[in-house]
Amino acid sequence: MLADPNSLLGNFFERIGALSTFALEFFKRFWRPPYEGRELFNQMDEAGTKSLVLILVTGLSIGIVLAMQSRGTLARFGAEAVLPNMLALSVFKEIGPVITSLVLAGRLGAGIAAEIGSMRVTEQIDALEVAALKPFHYLVITRVLACVIMFPILTICADIVAMIGGYIESVLASNMDYRVFIDIAFSSIRFSDLIVDTMKTSIFGFIVGIVSCYLGYTVRGGTREVGQAAMQAVVLSSLLILLADVLVVRLSLMFFGDIGS
Amino acid sequence: MSEPTTTSTPDSRPADAPPEDIIIDMREVHKSFGDKHVLQGATLDVERGTSAVVMGGSGAGKSVLIKHIVKLLEPDEGEIWVKGRRIDLMKGDELDQMRLSIGYLFQSGALFDSMTVFENLDFLLERHTDLKKKERKDRIEETLDWVNLVDKAPQFPAELSGGQKKRIGLARAIILEPEILLYDEPTTGLDPVSVRTVADIIVRLRDERGISSIAITHDLLCAEIITDKAYFIYEGEILESGTFDEVSNSDHPVLRNFFKG
Numbered sequence: 099m100l101a102d103p104n105s106l107l108g109n110f111f112e113r114i115g116a117l118s119t120f121a122l123e124f125f126k127r128f129w130r131p132p133y134e135g136r137e138l139f140n141q142m143d144e145a146g147t148k149s150l151v152l153i154l155v156t157g158l159s160i161g162i163v164l165a166m167q168s169r170g171t172l173a174r175f176g177a178e179a180v181l182p183n184m185l186a187l188s189v190f191k192e193i194g195p196v197i198t199s200l201v202l203a204g205r206l207g208a209g210i211a212a213e214i215g216s217m218r219v220t221e222q223i224d225a226l227e228v229a230a231l232k233p234f235h236y237l238v239i240t241r242v243l244a245c246v247i248m249f250p251i252l253t254i255c256a257d258i259v260a261m262i263g264g265y266i267e268s269v270l271a272s273n274m275d276y277r278v279f280i281d282i283a284f285s286s287i288r289f290s291d292l293i294v295d296t297m298k299t300s301i302f303g304f305i306v307g308i309v310s311c312y313l314g315y316t317v318r319g320g321t322r323e324v325g326q327a328a329m330q331a332v333v334l335s336s337l338l339i340l341l342a343d344v345l346v347v348r349l350s351l352m353f354f355g356d357i358g359s
Numbered sequence: 360m361s362e363p364t365t366t367s368t369p370d371s372r373p374a375d376a377p378p379e380d381i382i383i384d385m386r387e388v389h390k391s392f393g394d395k396h397v398l399q400g401a402t403l404d405v406e407r408g409t410s411a412v413v414m415g416g417s418g419a420g421k422s423v424l425i426k427h428i429v430k431l432l433e434p435d436e437g438e439i440w441v442k443g444r445r446i447d448l449m450k451g452d453e454l455d456q457m458r459l460s461i462g463y464l465f466q467s468g469a470l471f472d473s474m475t476v477f478e479n480l481d482f483l484l485e486r487h488t489d490l491k492k493k494e495r496k497d498r499i500e501e502t503l504d505w506v507n508l509v510d511k512a513p514q515f516p517a518e519l520s521g522g523q524k525k526r527i528g529l530a531r532a533i534i535l536e537p538e539i540l541l542y543d544e545p546t547t548g549l550d551p552v553s554v555r556t557v558a559d560i561i562v563r564l565r566d567e568r569g570i571s572s573i574a575i576t577h578d579l580l581c582a583e584i585i586t587d588k589a590y591f592i593y594e595g596e597i598l599e600s601g602t603f604d605e606v607s608n609s610d611h612p613v614l615r616n617f618f619k620g
Contacts, residue, residue, distance in 0.1 A: 221469035228429045228463045229483055230455035
């Protein structure tokens with residue numbers, strides 16, 4: 099049965115359809131000039147440099163808290179020694195990529211939707227259009243690509259800092275030597291696991307970039323609508339990240355097998 | 360709906376194109392948004408080197424009308440001829456080339472707020488001309504001199520007053536030396552002194568550079584200064600046209616109400 103287009107469900111499907119068309123437009127135009135190299139670099143700087151502190155603090159906190167919370171439980175089973183291994187698996191395979199992407203969805207998604215949305219309502223996008231400056235290339239392609247490139251890089255930073263956090267906790271709690279910590283941490287992680295689990299954040303980056311650009315680019319109205327677009331960008335990006343994560347994990351298990359297999 | 364075709368004469372000018380001296384010709388333009396019919400057969404033309412002014416109350420369809428001339432909006436029905444060619448049928452590079460010969464002053468100025476005044480102007484020169492850095496700087500200073508705001512070059516749009524934003528918007532609209540200028544409410548919200556300043560610049564652009572233009576406004580002082588031919592739009596239709604005096608002295612009750620209050 100088809101949903102009534104005026105209902106909440108109908109509206110939802112209509113928005114998802116429009117978002118898919120917008121994403122297809124991205125792939126259609128991505129290959130064509132103009133190639134906005136300088137703007138892409140600016141956006142990578144915006145996404146990377148300005149998010150780094152937040153990501154590092156998040157990573158450090160995840161590492162320390164995860165180690166503190168798990169130590170007691172593992173000790174009860176006499177498995178305290180495998181803490182670095184458990185920490186590495188949790189951080190590299192799931193917590194690092196997903197938490198980093200969710201934090202970035204909040205930081206970048208809202209920013210992109212608000213920036214492009216205000217450019218729309220103040221006619222700056224129309225001004226780019228009439229000056230033959232191809233706003234889709236200049237605003238959308240650069241921001242989406244910046245997210246695709248920067249998400250994995252920031253995830254690696256967060257993962258490393260989380261492991262440092264876990265090591266700090268281990269030193270404080272059991273005075274563990276760093277060589278032992280590294281040995282145990284990486285004893286059952288394959289390089290392919292690290293690659294797949296880090297690179298899946300490119301997909302998350304694409305989701306955040308395209309959703310936020312779409313919501314900003316299609317804003318109609320005024321500042322209230324811009325605010326709503328920013329909020330929706332965070333909510334929708336976060337939901338789609340979590341859904342995409344389930345799919346990616348399922349597919350990676352199908353193609354690469356389980357840990358250490 | 361099948362796409363309309365035009366037959367060409369030997370000099371490649373379509374047979375149904377307007378005469379050479381008519382630079383803009385809008386014929387029976389209809390435009391609806393949902394069930395709201397904004398334009399209902401609007402027809403107007405602009406002679407080369409003259410200034411046309413479209414007057415009318417709020418919501419009469421003035422902004423919608425002017426946006427069709429640069430294909431920011433596409434008509435549901437009707438034809439839009441610019442420089443003897445159908446802009447409503449143009450796409451891609453052909454449309455871009457046509458747009459580069461048209462300057463557009465937006466109601467809010469639509470300055471790119473992440474750039475300084477200088478960068479706002481340089482952005483267009485860098486993309487669309489082969490000028491060297493020094494030549495671009497000279498052109499920008501010369502253009503800012505036209506609007507008497509050379510000293511504002513290093514400032515950001517947020518630091519400018521409403522009148523200054525309009526004048527910088529005008530400078531950006533003329534930086535690529537267009538043949539046609541479109542003014543969307545060029546003096547709305549300005550004090551009488553600023554209105555006269557902007558109106559005088561518009562007249563100078565016509566007299567010294569031979570720029571043809573259409574301005575939409577409900578500012579009678581501005582209209583009186585810049586008008587060669589006036590149009591009055593009401594409920595999406597051109598109700599009256601002629602000189603400013605003819606239109607402002609019309610016996611039509613709607614016009615009498617607009618001009619005499």
